[in-house]
Structure formats: structure tokens, C-alpha cells
Amino acid sequence: xxxxTQSPKYLFRKxxxxxxLSCEQNLNHDAMYWYRQDPGQGLRxxxxxxxxxxxxxxxxxxGYSVSREKKESFPLTVTSAxxxxxxxxxxxxxxxxxxxxxxGQGTRLTVV
Amino acid sequence: QQxxxxxxxxxxxxxxxxxxxxxxxxxxxxxxxxxxxxFPGKGPALLIAIRPDVSEKKEGRFxxxxxxxxxxxxxxxxxxxxxxxxxxxxxASRRGGGSNYKLTFGKGTLLTVNP
Numbered sequence: 223x224x225x226x227t228q229s230p231k232y233l234f235r236k237x238x239x240x241x242x243l244s245c246e247q248n249l250n251h252d253a254m255y256w257y258r259q260d261p262g263q264g265l266r267x268x269x270x271x272x273x274x275x276x277x278x279x280x281x282x283x284x285g286y287s288v289s290r291e292k293k294e295s296f297p298l299t300v301t302s303a304x305x306x307x308x309x310x311x312x313x314x315x316x317x318x319x320x321x322x323x324x325x326g327q328g329t330r331l332t333v334v
Numbered sequence: 335q336q337x338x339x340x341x342x343x344x345x346x347x348x349x350x351x352x353x354x355x356x357x358x359x360x361x362x363x364x365x366x367x368x369x370x371x372x373f374p375g376k377g378p379a380l381l382i383a384i385r386p387d388v389s390e391k392k393e394g395r396f397x398x399x400x401x402x403x404x405x406x407x408x409x410x411x412x413x414x415x416x417x418x419x420x421x422x423x424x425x426a427s428r429r430g431g432g433s434n435y436k437l438t439f440g441k442g443t444l445l446t447v448n449p
Contacts, residue, residue, distance in 0.1 A: 226377075253435050262343070264441035265378070265423060272435045280436070312377055316437075320366035320385075320427055323437055325377030 225249065228313050228326035234334050235300070235307065243298045243329045245313035254296035255314040255323070258282060265312065271296055300331065308333050337361055338426050340440025347447050353411040355443045357424035360405065364426040369398065369409045370439075372421045381422070382409070414447045421445070 226247045235241045247254065253272050257265040267280030271290040285304025290296055296315075300307045310330050316323040339358045347353045357367075368383035384391045384398040384407065391398045397410040411418055424440045 228377075255437065257439075262441065264340070265439040267436060267438070270435055278435075314377075314437075319435055322368070322380045322383070325370075325379065327377050328375070 226313055226315055226324055226326040228311075228329050230329060231327065233329055233331045235331060237333055238302045240299055240301050241331065243300065243311055243313075243331070245296045245298065245326060246294055247296075247313075247315045247324075248294060249315055249317070249324060250293070251315035251317050251324070252293070253316050253318070254290070255316075256280075256286075256288065256296070256298045257312045257314065259310040259312060259328075268298065268311075307331055337364075337438045338424060338440040340424050340443060342443060343441070344444040345446070347414045347445065349414065349416060349447055349449050351414050351447075353414045353418070353445055353447070354408060355422055355424070355445070356406065356408045357426075357440050358404075358406045359426050361426070361428065362405070363428045366427045367398070367400065367407050368425050369396075370423045370425065372423065372442075378423060411445075414445075416447045416449050419445055419447050 229244045255270045256268040266282050268286050269288040271277035287299045310328050312328045313326045314323045369381045370378035371381045372378040382393050382396050384400050386402050395412045400407045421442045421444050423442045427437045
């Protein structure tokens, strides 16, 4: 079955640690996205990538980093510089501009 | 800068009623307007989408109305059911390369349909 897989579903991080969230897609989509969801804030764009080895900052990129070494994979690293990392993180992909975006099931990150 | 403004933040409707959620956008270059439905703990899923060359699109009980001059679009859910209870997001994007790959979302509307 084609789709987007995010792992892990739940993640706990100690303050001061970096953590990497995984996102893999087998839809052969060019574009991939990372969003952060907080109650009442909607979906805020962190980073997006149109093609392998290229990515752009979204609206709230500070404290986050990404890589796009393979078409299928777009991992997100939440660094210790992110002041308030506890949130629900969603990865998405789409084939081209102005087409349907498919979302993963999300990773809930909690800083303990 | 919030490019897509969504209202209301929450909505309670009786079973069988009509649910209406509104969105307004600022960027006249936007030309793709999807609506997404999200259940708790899950990722959003596309519900219905419209392009600005039409004023209305209907799929089953779900209808998008689009007003290009007012830069507004809305989602109507007819005969609302308890199973429709979810968070709904409007979004917008535009053609072209570079930053046009961005897909911008509204803040969401929590819909509750009472039985």
C-alpha cells in the first residue's frame, strides 16, 4: 500500500537533546513537507522540499533542521535550540503543485 | 502574517443541520483551495478542493463555495452527522516554482455534531 509513514508515533526527549523524526513515502512524490500542530494554531509550516538535495524554510524553521538525500525520505531534527518543542508533528507529500497533499499519522513529541 | 484566515474556531451543530466554515485569503496568486478533515490523533485527509475557475463544487454532502472577488471560500456540510465531528482546515497554494510549493493552512475549526 502506498502512503506516508512517520515514526515513532510517540517520542519523549530530555531538555537539551536533539531528536530526529522520521518520514518516509512510497508515493513517488517530489514535494515533502513538515508541519507543526499546536492547539488553536492550525498547521504551521516548518520546512518543505521540492526535490532531492533541496529544501526551503517555512514559517517557523528556527530550531529545526532537515535533509533530503533521497526522494522517499525527509527526516526532521528538532534541536536543543527549539525553545518549545512539545507538539504534534505532521509530515506530508504531494506529487506536484496544486495537487492533493497526503499526510502521515503524525509524531507526538514531548519534552520531559 | 496569516495568509489564510478561518472562522469560526469552533462550531456546534445538531444532527441533520448545516455546518458552514469560512475562509478568507489575501494573496490573489492563490489558485488552489483544498479543505482537509482531521480526526483526533490522526493526520489530515483531503475532503474536497476547488480552483478559482468555478464558483461551487459539490461532492456528496460537502460543498465548497468560492467568491473570487471577495477572496473568500467556504465549506458547507449538509445533513451533518455525528461522524462528521472533526477538525476542518482550509488551505491555499499557487502555481509556479520555488516558494509556490508552499501549502498554507488556516487555524482550523473544531466541528461537533450533536446527535
